[in-house]
Amino acid sequence: MRRSSEDTKALILAAARERFAADGYERATIRAIAADVAIDPSMVMRYFGNKEKLFAAAADVDLRFPDLTGLPRESVGTALVTHFLDRWEGDEGMMILLRTGVTNEAVAERLRGIFAAQLGPLIAALHDDPSQAPSRAGLAASQVLGMALCRYVLRLPPVVAMSREEIVHWLGPTLQRYLAE
Amino acid sequence: MRRSSEDTKALILAAARERFAADGYERATIRAIAADVAIDPSMVMRYFGNKEKLFAAAADVDLRFPDLTGLPRESVGTALVTHFLDRWEGDEGMMILLRTGVTNEAVAERLRGIFAAQLGPLIAALHDDPSQAPSRAGLAASQVLGMALCRYVLRLPPVVAMSREEIVHWLGPTLQRYLAE
DNA sequence: AGTGTAGGCCAACAACTGTTGACATCGCCG
DNA sequence: CGGCGATGTCAACAGTTGTTGGCCTACACT
Secondary structure, eight states, X not given: OOOXXXXXXXXXXXXHHHHHHHHHHHHSOHHHHHHHTTSOHHHHHHHHSSHHHHHHHHTOOOOOOOOOTXXXXXXXXXXXXXXXXHHHHHOSHHHHHHHHHTTOHHHHHHHHHHIXXXXXXXXXXXXXXXXXXHHHHHHHXXXXXXXXXXXXXXXXXXXXXXXXXXXXXXXXXXXXXXXHO | OOOOXXXXXXXXXXXXXXXXXXHHHHHSOHHHHHHHTXXXXXXXXXXXXXXXXXXXXXXXXXXXXXXXXXSOGXXXXXXXXXXXXXXXXXXXXXXXXXXXXXXXXXXXXXXXXXIIIIIHHHHHTTOSOGGGHHHHHHHXXXXXXXXXXXXXXXXXXXXXXXXXXXXXXXXXXHHHHHHHO
């Protein structure tokens, strides 16, 4: 029985996500991805055109920011932390963006775009004076991304060892202050 | 007039630092570094053996943590922020470690070592109950590294636009809470 | 002036990369 | 049964990378 075109395309994409998340853009080779699916590298080219397009498909993730407007104002901090922990542990998308964004200017630009288009407005809606919103969003991003960096990328042992509750307990008030105070 | 051996070696090292800081390990090629110094790539090999050793020389940075024990207890937070801002703006060492540590396991391991050997004890000395020190150090690292990531690596515009004073104003209390409360 | 040597260049290597085009084979449909 | 399109393989390409060894050449010293 042969696989359908869509099936192998999905297999390739899954393998590519893993490789890009684990190794970054340069070290995730098309040959390695193809080997993971036990397939010829030329298949990857046929289905995705070239490496850049394959990466674009693999890195097409939706941050799915939650709607904070319905929440009691004093709990936006914890809400954001828990959401991001879920997001990071859910799939490899976040890891891909961070691992590659650090050395790939195009991805960094994309992160700036996501940040400005999605997180900024979200924060702006919370506050009376919207002029402070970008700075506040930036501060929040720094703490959230820093936690992700230490826990999921650099794997600092004490940070890995912390429970979700501990992280929420410590980061919640920080984000609360950055966002709403 | 010919250059002395030590001179060119220093030139190569300086160019390597720039390239590794700007491009990361993979994309910083020996040929590019050599071209920056207007020299033949084989010279780089002669002076540093191979690329790994060149990188080791370029990434041999000292974090130079400050001595917090003499400080009034309530100002350790701001002291740590200002120190790290200085450190990041001083030379390329920090940038090299972060850019490469994200995709290079050996550098990540080294960061874990630095963290455990230098930041951990520093924090432990501040607190009565030393069992909490690793978690606290991890939290502090997450905020400091996250700020560096957003400001110097990803260059999120609002974070870049913030002044040193603003950053100290916002991060100081956060670190103070993580470290000493 | 002759010579040894430190500093530097050149050409080439093997390995690896993304990418391409020609060829094989399975399975459906007439 | 025969053919044809979809699925997949093979071999090779051109470029880049780290790395090597042989060669040149300016300069200090006798």
